Amino acid sequence: MWRYKNLTSSIMAALALSTTPSASATTLLEAVELGLQNSLSLRASDKGVEENEYNIGISRSKFLPSLNGAADTTWNENETLLSSVPDETSSYNSNSYSLSLSQSIFNLGDIFKYGTAKLDFNIEEVKHENKIQSTISEIGSQYFEYLKNNAQIKATKVELKSSETREHQMRRNVELGNTAASELYEVIAQKEGVSNRLRTLQKDRRVILNGLSIQIQYPITPSQDIYESVPLKEINETEQRTIMDQALKLNNDLLVAKKNVERSRRSLKESGSNFLPTVSLSASYRHDDTNNYSTASDPTQTGESNSTSVGLNLAVPILSGGSDYYGYQKSSTAIERTELLYQDSLYTTRNSVNTSVLNINDFSQSISSYENIIRANYASYKGIQRAYQLGTRTITDLLAAESKLFSALRDYESARYDYIIETIKLEQIKGILSIQSIESIMQLMSDIEGRDNQDLVPKHLLSTESLRKGGRNAN
Numbered sequence: 001m002w003r004y005k006n007l008t009s010s011i012m013a014a015l016a017l018s019t020t021p022s023a024s025a026t027t028l029l030e031a032v033e034l035g036l037q038n039s040l041s042l043r044a045s046d047k048g049v050e051e052n053e054y055n056i057g058i059s060r061s062k063f064l065p066s067l068n069g070a071a072d073t074t075w076n077e078n079e080t081l082l083s084s085v086p087d088e089t090s091s092y093n094s095n096s097y098s099l100s101l102s103q104s105i106f107n108l109g110d111i112f113k114y115g116t117a118k119l120d121f122n123i124e125e126v127k128h129e130n131k132i133q134s135t136i137s138e139i140g141s142q143y144f145e146y147l148k149n150n151a152q153i154k155a156t157k158v159e160l161k162s163s164e165t166r167e168h169q170m171r172r173n174v175e176l177g178n179t180a181a182s183e184l185y186e187v188i189a190q191k192e193g194v195s196n197r198l199r200t201l202q203k204d205r206r207v208i209l210n211g212l213s214i215q216i217q218y219p220i221t222p223s224q225d226i227y228e229s230v231p232l233k234e235i236n237e238t239e240q241r242t243i244m245d246q247a248l249k250l251n252n253d254l255l256v257a258k259k260n261v262e263r264s265r266r267s268l269k270e271s272g273s274n275f276l277p278t279v280s281l282s283a284s285y286r287h288d289d290t291n292n293y294s295t296a297s298d299p300t301q302t303g304e305s306n307s308t309s310v311g312l313n314l315a316v317p318i319l320s321g322g323s324d325y326y327g328y329q330k331s332s333t334a335i336e337r338t339e340l341l342y343q344d345s346l347y348t349t350r351n352s353v354n355t356s357v358l359n360i361n362d363f364s365q366s367i368s369s370y371e372n373i374i375r376a377n378y379a380s381y382k383g384i385q386r387a388y389q390l391g392t393r394t395i396t397d398l399l400a401a402e403s404k405l406f407s408a409l410r411d412y413e414s415a416r417y418d419y420i421i422e423t424i425k426l427e428q429i430k431g432i433l434s435i436q437s438i439e440s441i442m443q444l445m446s447d448i449e450g451r452d453n454q455d456l457v458p459k460h461l462l463s464t465e466s467l468r469k470g471g472r473n474a475n
Helices: 009-017 028-038 040-063 108-176 181-216 237-250 252-273 323-390 395-430 435-442 464-474
Strands: 024-026 066-080 088-106 220-222 224-226 278-295 302-315 445-447
Touching (some): 040 108, 108 181, 108 220, 181 395, 237 252, 237 323
Parallel strands (some): 024 220
Antiparallel strands (some): 066 088, 278 302
8 A cells, every 4th residue: 555645845845835825837747746735625534444453352252361350349338226136236348359360262253354354454555555545546637628728728829819900800801891891891700719619718717727736735826737748659569458457456445345255255154153153162260258347246257258250151053033033134135246347347447448548549530530630630721821812812712721720720739638647547447547647647748838828730740741832732
């Protein structure tokens, strides 16, 4: 089980120095570590593991001897009134103390309960591990959802700037009488549509950041993004078989389901032990003494006694009103239920792996397709732009070409980030999502600060050959 007790020094310093929390630029690794550090549900899960660890000690105590002591002192006063004899009054103090020892020799129920306690502890550990991986997955996914949203905002801002520039030019042309007012209205309508889309994206960004802040318990702003030209490859059949084998061995939900079957079988043995005899050893020692302080018959009378006993005890269950029988039947049914749930979890795990791999491969193929579409649309857009300036194409043609280009850019960016998000989910399905997984993803990332955010099309997508071909075919 992992324990994330310390945060990176940079984040801890920021926390220590800030009196009023403000969003700080945070890497993916720092965000994940901060979330693991601050997650209340994760802390509660850790306490659940600790709880079950104590249950092991409680069960183990049944195999150890039990020793009990007792002591008492009593003051007594008696008065006897008879007509034929003189009245008699006595008062005395009695004291006693005792020790009793018991030791279980044979009790299968206690043996099975001890094994169940250890199994429960193990199940809680797996559940805690699953909670850790879920936390990492949620934070990582939200981090890249922000980056996806940011990329879409970037493209939309470029599109809006282009629309505003065209509207300004169009208004001048309309004033000069060189352009019909209907063309201006088309440009205004497109600009307003882009502006609305930008406003929605910016709202979505606030929602995502709020979700991250709740997860991490601290306001952050992602400081890194994936490289624009990073290769995002498909998963081949050999890799898929390896992934499936890993998931069937390490998937946490599947492990819990499997251990629940084991636990239900152990519970059946516990129920069966109720029909078996138990053997225990007992020993005791008792000391009593009585001191008479006032007695009419004998003022000096005292009494003292000691007793010791050792016994071997056999307990044989004969009749319990049917509770043991029904308990056994209940445990037997529980086995069938947990086995069905295990089979269902097995099916779910297989399906999750296959679906995730299909999604990743589809995103990879889509990225490649969108790259070609963007190149072609860009070449077409530039060609139609030149044709429009020459008067051979309408404003409607130009706006349609521009819309297609930016639509392809948004789809391209979505596919890139969805690929990474799905990769994180697949690591969780495999049961191996960890800090090391996040560190591997960070090798594909660099600082956002300093990047050129005003490029119409990412530079790596533009090639002289594709633009030349597209430009010839655009008209």
